[in-house]
Amino acid sequence: MSATWRLLDTGLRRAAENIALNRALLEAHQAGEAPHTLRFLRFRPSALIGFHQSPRQELHLDACARAGIEVQRRITGGGAIYFDEGQLGWELYLDRRTLGTADMGAIARRICEAAAAGIRRLGVDARFRPRNDIEVDGRKLSGTGGAFDGDSFLYQGTLLLDFDVERMLRVLRIPAEKLSGKAVAGARDRVVSLRELLGEVPPLETVQRHLAEAFAEAFGVTLEPGGLNAAEEARYREALAEIDTPEWVHLRDAPADEAPLLEGVHRARGGLIRAIVWLDEARDHVKQVLITGDFFVQPRRLVADLEAALKDVPRADLRARVEAFFREHEAALLMLEPADFVAALEAALASPTTDEAARP
Amino acid sequence: MGTVRGCNFPDDLYYSVDNNVWARREDDGTVTVGLTAYAGALAGQIVSYTPKKVGKSVKKDKSCATVESGKWVGPVKTPVAGEIVAINDKVAEKPALINEDPYGEGWVVKIRPENWDGDAADLKTGQDALAAFEAKMESEGFGGC
Numbered sequence: 001m002s003a004t005w006r007l008l009d010t011g012l013r014r015a016a017e018n019i020a021l022n023r024a025l026l027e028a029h030q031a032g033e034a035p036h037t038l039r040f041l042r043f044r045p046s047a048l049i050g051f052h053q054s055p056r057q058e059l060h061l062d063a064c065a066r067a068g069i070e071v072q073r074r075i076t077g078g079g080a081i082y083f084d085e086g087q088l089g090w091e092l093y094l095d096r097r098t099l100g101t102a103d104m105g106a107i108a109r110r111i112c113e114a115a116a117a118g119i120r121r122l123g124v125d126a127r128f129r130p131r132n133d134i135e136v137d138g139r140k141l142s143g144t145g146g147a148f149d150g151d152s153f154l155y156q157g158t159l160l161l162d163f164d165v166e167r168m169l170r171v172l173r174i175p176a177e178k179l180s181g182k183a184v185a186g187a188r189d190r191v192v193s194l195r196e197l198l199g200e201v202p203p204l205e206t207v208q209r210h211l212a213e214a215f216a217e218a219f220g221v222t223l224e225p226g227g228l229n230a231a232e233e234a235r236y237r238e239a240l241a242e243i244d245t246p247e248w249v250h251l252r253d254a255p256a257d258e259a260p261l262l263e264g265v266h267r268a269r270g271g272l273i274r275a276i277v278w279l280d281e282a283r284d285h286v287k288q289v290l291i292t293g294d295f296f297v298q299p300r301r302l303v304a305d306l307e308a309a310l311k312d313v314p315r316a317d318l319r320a321r322v323e324a325f326f327r328e329h330e331a332a333l334l335m336l337e338p339a340d341f342v343a344a345l346e347a348a349l350a351s352p353t354t355d356e357a358a359r360p
Numbered sequence: 361m362g363t364v365r366g367c368n369f370p371d372d373l374y375y376s377v378d379n380n381v382w383a384r385r386e387d388d389g390t391v392t393v394g395l396t397a398y399a400g401a402l403a404g405q406i407v408s409y410t411p412k413k414v415g416k417s418v419k420k421d422k423s424c425a426t427v428e429s430g431k432w433v434g435p436v437k438t439p440v441a442g443e444i445v446a447i448n449d450k451v452a453e454k455p456a457l458i459n460e461d462p463y464g465e466g467w468v469v470k471i472r473p474e475n476w477d478g479d480a481a482d483l484k485t486g487q488d489a490l491a492a493f494e495a496k497m498e499s500e501g502f503g504g505c
Contacts, residue, residue, distance in 0.1 A: 052428050052433070076431065097499070103502070104403055105430055149435060312407045
């Protein structure tokens with residue numbers, strides 16, 4: 001007989017409530033008070049930063065305030081996202097024993113592959129892309145991240161049903177904006193929604209059913225709908241009192257000018273490569289890179305995959321990461337070498353930090 | 361220096377095997393706390409480090425710092441109770457030191473213990489620790505550092 005996990009749907013909520021539920025459910029699971037759970041959740045318009053991020057570095061806080069977009073800090077890792085009714089959140093609360101591995105990368109991969117299989121049931125070719133994305137033809141359809149406490153963990157992802165790129169760009173302080181006139185096109189090339197892929201947004205119930213069935217199949221379990229138990233309710237009220245506060249949202253609050261956007265250009269034989277590097281100066285750490293230009297690579301998605309591989313990398317490791325990427329990926333480069341990409345990134349890192357660069 | 365499946369575990373440290381952390385009593389009576397090489401291998405490269413503030417009291421087996429790797433966030437659970445007396449500025453600048461030198465420059469916090477003898481009695485050291493880590497790795501399906 002297969003094990004039974006709870007299927008929990010907490011509906012449409014404010015960000016603070018959703019994140020307080022993250023903490024409450026993870027703590028309850030770790031304390032042995034909660035069953036293994038698949039949760040679906042949705043958000044009223046929100047800008048969510050990763051646990052270790054600073055709101056001023058990641059978001060246009062004025063724009064959020066003007067548009068009534070709630071700013072919140074997740075308990076999970078990764079980058080800032082804009083989340084609204086056009087997206088579905090999914091989460092698993094499990095422990096390491098259940099998956100037979102304690103390796104965090106392996107856990108993320110297994111869960112993302114199961115989620116991708118569920119999305120494929122909708123008729124789109126969704127695939128896991130290391131380290132944490134689910135993509136279709138190189139365009140991101142779902143981002144993921146996790147938190148653990150002892151043996152228990154929470155792993156969560158988004159799924160873009162319908163997506164308002166312009167709104168995202170008004171909210172997030174991201175390197176794509178540096179592309180000025182091409183900003184929207186640049187960002188649009190990197191993400192994709194089910195509406196765009198299928199021509200319409202499938203009913204929410206259908207999406208949830210396919211995801212649930214795929215998770216149940218991947219982990220050999222049965223899912224049974226259920227609500228919060230009393231212990232979780234109590235932990236939720238306690239967590240909400242801490243999380244629904246400015247102190248939690250601004251737990252880390254480094255100013256924007258400590259995370260400049262640096263731009264560099266390298267003229268290779270095969271064309272011009274423009275690199276934008278978003279650097280966390282305090283940690284000498286590359287948050288994200290964006291690569292554009294008039295060079296030719298095959299497959300086209302290679303650049304998106306390279307950008308994904310270069311998220312959250314210590315500056316000193318950047319060259320090695322680029323070289324490792326090209327060893328692992330089959331690529332046709334027309335009069336280009338991996339070293340040309342390194343040169344463009346290094347040109348960006350060598351460029352002076354200006355006020356203009358710090359304020360995209 | 362003991363080794364289990366390629367991961368180092370220095371003989372002179374005290375370990376909480378469940379929480380994958382170590383403690384070392386220093387000459388001045390403080391206790392240095394860090395993550396094991398095994399914890400670093402499971403997490404992958406650590407990219408963020410947020411310790412609790414100096415002066416804050418922490419309970420045994422509760423979080424003394426939060427770390428992030430590959431979009432995973434989790435606590436470092438201190439094996440001893442007490443007051444945090446130092447955090448590691450080098451790790452704040454370069455969190456990957458926790459992976460590269462877990463028992464040296466990659467320490468997480470220093471604590472003035474409330475009851476070292478009491479807390480240390482729950483910790484494992486020497487051969488006991490190595491055997492317990494081998495059993496943990498077996499149950500967690502770990503290939504090796």
